[in-house]
Amino acid sequence: MTSNSPPPTAHSLEDRFRAGDLRALARAITLAESGLDAARPLLRAARELAASRGPGGTVVLGVTGSPGSGKSTLTDALIAFLRAQGQRVAVLAVDPSSPYSGGAILGDRIRMLRHHADEGVFVRSLASRGALGGLSARTMQVLALLEGAGFDWVILETVGVGQSEVDVAAACDHTLLVVTPAGGDGVQAFKAGIMEIADVIAVNKADLPGADRTVRELMAAQGLGKHDEHTWFAPVRRTVAAKGEGLDKIVDAILSHRAFLGEEGLHERRERRAEFEVRTLVQDRVLKRARAVSGDLYARVARGELDADAAADALLAGA
Amino acid sequence: MTSNSPPPTAHSLEDRFRAGDLRALARAITLAESGLDAARPLLRAARELAASRGPGGTVVLGVTGSPGSGKSTLTDALIAFLRAQGQRVAVLAVDPSSPYSGGAILGDRIRMLRHHADEGVFVRSLASRGALGGLSARTMQVLALLEGAGFDWVILETVGVGQSEVDVAAACDHTLLVVTPAGGDGVQAFKAGIMEIADVIAVNKADLPGADRTVRELMAAQGLGKHDEHTWFAPVRRTVAAKGEGLDKIVDAILSHRAFLGEEGLHERRERRAEFEVRTLVQDRVLKRARAVSGDLYARVARGELDADAAADALLAGA
Numbered sequence: 001m002t003s004n005s006p007p008p009t010a011h012s013l014e015d016r017f018r019a020g021d022l023r024a025l026a027r028a029i030t031l032a033e034s035g036l037d038a039a040r041p042l043l044r045a046a047r048e049l050a051a052s053r054g055p056g057g058t059v060v061l062g063v064t065g066s067p068g069s070g071k072s073t074l075t076d077a078l079i080a081f082l083r084a085q086g087q088r089v090a091v092l093a094v095d096p097s098s099p100y101s102g103g104a105i106l107g108d109r110i111r112m113l114r115h116h117a118d119e120g121v122f123v124r125s126l127a128s129r130g131a132l133g134g135l136s137a138r139t140m141q142v143l144a145l146l147e148g149a150g151f152d153w154v155i156l157e158t159v160g161v162g163q164s165e166v167d168v169a170a171a172c173d174h175t176l177l178v179v180t181p182a183g184g185d186g187v188q189a190f191k192a193g194i195m196e197i198a199d200v201i202a203v204n205k206a207d208l209p210g211a212d213r214t215v216r217e218l219m220a221a222q223g224l225g226k227h228d229e230h231t232w233f234a235p236v237r238r239t240v241a242a243k244g245e246g247l248d249k250i251v252d253a254i255l256s257h258r259a260f261l262g263e264e265g266l267h268e269r270r271e272r273r274a275e276f277e278v279r280t281l282v283q284d285r286v287l288k289r290a291r292a293v294s295g296d297l298y299a300r301v302a303r304g305e306l307d308a309d310a311a312a313d314a315l316l317a318g319a
Numbered sequence: 320m321t322s323n324s325p326p327p328t329a330h331s332l333e334d335r336f337r338a339g340d341l342r343a344l345a346r347a348i349t350l351a352e353s354g355l356d357a358a359r360p361l362l363r364a365a366r367e368l369a370a371s372r373g374p375g376g377t378v379v380l381g382v383t384g385s386p387g388s389g390k391s392t393l394t395d396a397l398i399a400f401l402r403a404q405g406q407r408v409a410v411l412a413v414d415p416s417s418p419y420s421g422g423a424i425l426g427d428r429i430r431m432l433r434h435h436a437d438e439g440v441f442v443r444s445l446a447s448r449g450a451l452g453g454l455s456a457r458t459m460q461v462l463a464l465l466e467g468a469g470f471d472w473v474i475l476e477t478v479g480v481g482q483s484e485v486d487v488a489a490a491c492d493h494t495l496l497v498v499t500p501a502g503g504d505g506v507q508a509f510k511a512g513i514m515e516i517a518d519v520i521a522v523n524k525a526d527l528p529g530a531d532r533t534v535r536e537l538m539a540a541q542g543l544g545k546h547d548e549h550t551w552f553a554p555v556r557r558t559v560a561a562k563g564e565g566l567d568k569i570v571d572a573i574l575s576h577r578a579f580l581g582e583e584g585l586h587e588r589r590e591r592r593a594e595f596e597v598r599t600l601v602q603d604r605v606l607k608r609a610r611a612v613s614g615d616l617y618a619r620v621a622r623g624e625l626d627a628d629a630a631a632d633a634l635l636a637g638a
Contacts (some may be wrong), residue, residue: 018622028346040626040628043623043626043627044623044624044625044626045623047621047622047623048622048623048624049619049623050623051621051622051623066385086543087534104584137627138393140627141627200346270621271617271618271621272617273621274617274618274620274621274627274630275617275618275620277627278609278616278620278627278630278631278634279606279609280607281627281628281630281631282609282631282634282635283602283605283606284604285631285635286601286602287598287601287602290597290598290601297589297597298590298591298593298594298597299593301366301593301594301597302366302370302589302590302592302598303366303367303370304362304363304364304365304366304367304368304369305363305367305600307359307362307363307594308362308456308460308596308597308600309359309600310321311593311600312597312600312601312604315597315601316601316604316605
């Protein structure tokens with residue numbers, strides 16, 4: 001504990017969180033999501049607990065991929081596979097906060113309910129901030145709470161669109177990119193630069209035509225970049241998530257990447273998560289202040305009366 | 320001109336830029352890309368020129384869509400169509416700055432060279448900042464220079480991945496989303512929330528099976544959101560860009576959206592572009608300062624010794 005935390009009272013929320021009580025975890029998440037100060041001691045406790053278990057404690061895995069790649073099905077199959085091995089698993093699913101969402105299109109999530117009677121599985125869905133705006137500081141806080149709560153695996157599933165798709169690499173120890181053989185998905189992932197963030201690649205729906213070609217292309221594409229003996233080449237593995245096929249190879253590949261990172265690498269990832277959270281908080285605050293001071297600043301820039309650099313200086317001085 | 324600008328000397332770069340000299344424009348873009356102060360009077364001149372022509376002056380169109388949708392081919396066909404109508408067109412293509420890029424995968428761009436002998440077409444390619452990091456302040460500045468240079472159309476083509484895909488709506492008057500019938504692209508766009516940013520939707524490769532279904536789905540999906548008489552429903556139009564088919568309907572739909580926005584709406588869009596640029600500059604500066612002051616701040620957050628809110632406060636106080 002830090003010196004400025006009040007001592008937790010008997011059976012306080014923090015006590016129960018520290019003891020691994022899942023209802024206390026759920027409550028802590030709600031507090032963090034709401035941005036309440038009451039979440040702060042719990043967040044510190046979570047980080048302290050995670051740090052005390054060393055960098056290898058919890059596997060924090062990001063799962064991303066284009067819509068339609070079968071990300072959710074694969075996550076679901078991964079839960080089942082890990083549970084069969086006795087691992088405790090938490091899943092945090094981040095959905096775009098589309099004005100259209102909230103209804104039927106969240107249906108994918110519902111499949112996860114099949115784990116709902118299992119104490120070893122904890123599933124939570126969060127809205128992303130703004131339309132397609134990437135992972136928020138609060139998402140990072142929920143992730144930290146799950147990591148602190150002592151699950152063996154914490155899986156962050158993000159929709160493969162917009163900033164979330166990119167942020168996932170900063171938020172996790174390992175990133176699993178899910179692609180399909182359809183429509184040259186593999187080559188397109190490569191072309192769009194998204195492959196850079198992948199530590200492991202699943203060619204899902206591998207029973208569809210073109211799977212072999214997609215695997216070959218993804219492997220060949222990685223040979224094109226700069227590399228030396230310290231470069232990690234993302235293993236490319238075939239899966240048919242809907243039938244639970246190939247999950248063993250995915251888990252093996254993730255654990256190989258974990259061995260490759262080593263203690264130091266995993267330690268860095270944890271610090272990077274904290275950094276990402278702090279930077280997101282800083283950005284949010286600056287933008288909030290900017291909205292308060294701006295006046296007709298932007299209109300003046302638009303008319304050419306003021307240049308954008310001067311406007312940025314003015315906002316920072318006022319901030 | 321603002322009072323603090325020196326008077327341009329005879330045949331100065333600013334003079335030539337104001338006179339519509341394309342070589343002066345190219346030089347101004349290079350200065351802006353390099354972040355040099357010499358770009359500042361040119362940027363103010365560009366904005367002043369654009370403002371003097373009123374909000375309807377230049378059509379600033381964003382084109383986005385998933386990789387493989389045929390975005391570049393459609394942009395190319397759009398240039399040809401607009402040129403045939405005597406319109407002057409500038410294209411700014413933003414590529415992900417993948418470590419892999421820079422070579423063969425920029426091949427799409429090369430097709431645009433067929434316009435290179437045409438004085439009415441100006442094409443420029445920019446790297447996006449960081450991996451998939453969205454549009455930079457400098458991209459916005461290049462866009463402002465093109466708008467000021469008096470083209471009838473300025474087209475911003477962004478890869479449909481990561482933050483760029485989202486930023487395009489803040490950067491332009493109109494956003495054209497390109498989808499294909501393959502792989503349920505339409506429904507997936509809807510599901511991922513990306514459809515919200517579309518003002519016009521092109522179902523490209525409409526000679527492939529499934530085009531009719533994709534059109535129907537995209538139209539039906541829009542009926543699900545909240546709407547009243549002020550809601551714009553994005554027209555869904557079939558194109559076969561590789562054969563130059565359907566471009567007339569796309570241009571008609573864009574011009575309808577322009578009429579819908581009206582003078583006031585277009586004026587707002589121009590201010591929003593300036594705002595986006597200023598906010599991006601502010602964020603860049605804060606992050607730069609944060610890197611300078613951070614010390615072991617992130618490590619302390621990771622160990623639970625400090626909470627992220629306190630760390631954010633410390634960074635802002637130091638900034």
